[in-house]
Amino acid sequence: MANSFDDLPPRTALAGIARDFHARGWMGGTAGNLSARADDAHFWITASGLPKGSLGEDDFLLVRVADGGVVERGRAGLAPSAETGIHAAIYALDPQARACLHGHTVVACLATARLKGRPKTLRLPGLEMVKAFEIWEQHPKAELALFENQPDVARIAREVRSRFSRRRPAISALLVRDHGPTVWGRGVQEAYNRFEALDFLLSFLASR
Incomplete structure (x- = not known):
């Protein structure tokens, strides 16, 4: 057994994380998407509409960072996740980002439920x-950078690209209201650790 997700091939690592997130209730049904760079110009991302608790290494697509275009499918008939554009924007804007994880968590929605107005950020608690x-x-x-949810996910991706190109986010994560968090890191393991940490912080906010 690998000591770190970084010790595994990208698709193997992401499939393992998908099972882990599904078991925690962070990727219920077919929700959420995970990606990792294959090289500087391409990344692997989960296919759309598949149950995340049973992903295999063939359930991914290789897409371009530049435009999110599909280069290779693990098997015929796979379509890229709707959030592919968000992943592509993050990789394009942050060359150090090697993995990007997006889930749908209850605490993420609860943490923003009582917010007034439409703030652009969410203050995280100053915890360890x-x-x-x-x-x-x-x-x-x-x-934490906060974005409004909307049916046109490509529009969210454009807003992420526009805002982060003007000013890099304070932390390597963002939250779409009533939707869920996206977290990235310099490796798959770091992104995984950061997702867990963010869930802890959002759970604290949601419980207050």
Whole structure:
């Protein structure tokens, strides 16, 4: 058994994370999507409409970072996830990002349920777990980028690209209201660790 997801081929690692996230209730049904770079110009991403608790290595597509275009399918008939454009935007804007994980969690929705207005960020609690995002201050002020949910996911991707091209996010994560978090890292394991840490922080907010 590998000690780290980074010790596994990208698709093997992502399939393992999908099973883990599904078991935790973070990828119920066919919700959510996961990706990892194959090289600087391409990344593997989960296919659309598949139950995440039983993904295999053939249930992924290879797409271009530049435009999200499909280069290779693990098997015939697979379609790319609707959120492919969001992953492509993150990889294009952050050359260090090697993996990107998106789930649908209850606490993420609850954490924004009581927000007034339409803020662009969500203040995370200054708890120990923010260190997962390399924030080391004693009393940190960590802001999570917040986007509005909408049926046109491509529009969300354009908004992510536009906002982050003007100003890089304070932490390597974003949240779509009433939808779920997306977290990225310099490796698959780091992205996984950060997703867990963000869920902890959002659970704290949701419980208050």
